[in-house]
Amino acid sequence: QITTVSGNEFLLQSDIDFLILDWFHAIKNAIDRLPKERSCTSRNLEFKLRRSSSIELLSSLDTESKEPKPEHRKSLIFRLNYSASDTNDRNRVKSRLKKFISRRPSLKTLQEKGLIKDQIFGSHLHLVCEHEKSTVPQFVRLCIKAVERRGLDVDGIYRVSGNLATIQKLRFVVNQEEKLNLDDSQWEDIHVVTGALKMFFRELPEPLFPYCFFEQFVEAIKIQDNATRIKSIRSLVKKLPKPNYDTMKILFEHLKKIAAKESVNLMSTQSLGIVFGPTLLRPEKETGNMAVHMLYQNQIVELMLSEYSKIFGSEED
Numbered sequence: 001q002i003t004t005v006s007g008n009e010f011l012l013q014s015d016i017d018f019l020i021l022d023w024f025h026a027i028k029n030a031i032d033r034l035p036k037e038r039s040c041t042s043r044n045l046e047f048k049l050r051r052s053s054s055i056e057l058l059s060s061l062d063t064e065s066k067e068p069k070p071e072h073r074k075s076l077i078f079r080l081n082y083s084a085s086d087t088n089d090r091n092r093v094k095s096r097l098k099k100f101i102s103r104r105p106s107l108k109t110l111q112e113k114g115l116i117k118d119q120i121f122g123s124h125l126h127l128v129c130e131h132e133k134s135t136v137p138q139f140v141r142l143c144i145k146a147v148e149r150r151g152l153d154v155d156g157i158y159r160v161s162g163n164l165a166t167i168q169k170l171r172f173v174v175n176q177e178e179k180l181n182l183d184d185s186q187w188e189d190i191h192v193v194t195g196a197l198k199m200f201f202r203e204l205p206e207p208l209f210p211y212c213f214f215e216q217f218v219e220a221i222k223i224q225d226n227a228t229r230i231k232s233i234r235s236l237v238k239k240l241p242k243p244n245y246d247t248m249k250i251l252f253e254h255l256k257k258i259a260a261k262e263s264v265n266l267m268s269t270q271s272l273g274i275v276f277g278p279t280l281l282r283p284e285k286e287t288g289n290m291a292v293h294m295l296y297q298n299q300i301v302e303l304m305l306s307e308y309s310k311i312f313g314s315e316e317d
Contacts, residue, residue, distance in 0.1 A: 209281030
């Protein structure tokens with residue numbers, strides 16, 4: 001592609017390397033023979049050869065003896081750059097950008113003014129709890145109460161998906177810290193509430209079962225002796241950070257109530273394990289053992305529901 005001083009553009013293309021170089025030499029020789037005008041003295045003439053996504057500056061002809069690498073399509077690009085005016089324009093843009101950035105308020109200032117609020121979805125569990133001065137997120141408590149009021153008998157509760165657009169709307173309301181009333185008619189579909197609760201746990205940067213505990217829980221569920229397996233899982237649960245432990249305890253207590261209504265809602269501990277296993281615990285880096293991990297994830301949740309009192313109960317129980 002050749003761009004002339006007057007602004008005209010010409011495109012020359014070929015798949016033949018030596019032909020491209022012949023064009024280059026011919027055009028360069030023609031330019032060299034042109035009379036040098038005063039108006040051009042301040043201009044910086046550059047010849048650039050663009051091959052695919054790379055640009056080589058042909059400032060000397062020493063490299064011309066090297067054969068160019070074969071490529072699909074090659075083109076010569078000759079551009080005239082007016083360095084003086086370009087430099088001034090760039091400096092003006094840089095100056096304006098610096099002023100704009102320096103005048104911008106800090107994130108802390110925006111948060112103090114309420115223009116930017118801490119997110120609930122997608123934030124670390126301990127940060128949400130610290131912000132709310134609790135050990136269980138308020139949104140989790142509200143969802144559980146709503147489900148227990150009007151969802152325990154619903155067929156496929158937690159398995160059936162709610163309307164995604166409505167779930168996203170609920171997510172937005174929660175993140176804006178607007179006063180949330182899950183009994184409002186817009187949230188009347190209980191599957192929207194359960195879908196939002198699952199989304200909350202799914203979007204935690206680190207799952208409810210922290211990454212560093214994942215392999216330990218997997219090893220524990222592999223233990224053959226049931227009493228030893230329960231004891232090992234209980235020991236790991238007790239080591240969890242306070243927000244994780246308290247949130248896990250209230251969630252599993254709630255899911256145990258769901259499973260107790262299995263004859264009506266058709267959600268057994270096994271079904272709940274399949275739904276919540278991959279949501280609540282997962283490895284930090286997925287390997288080729290995804291199917292095996294999923295099986296263990298389901299089994300861990302199922303066992304913790306079946307043996308809830310032994311795992312979350314006091315030492316005397």
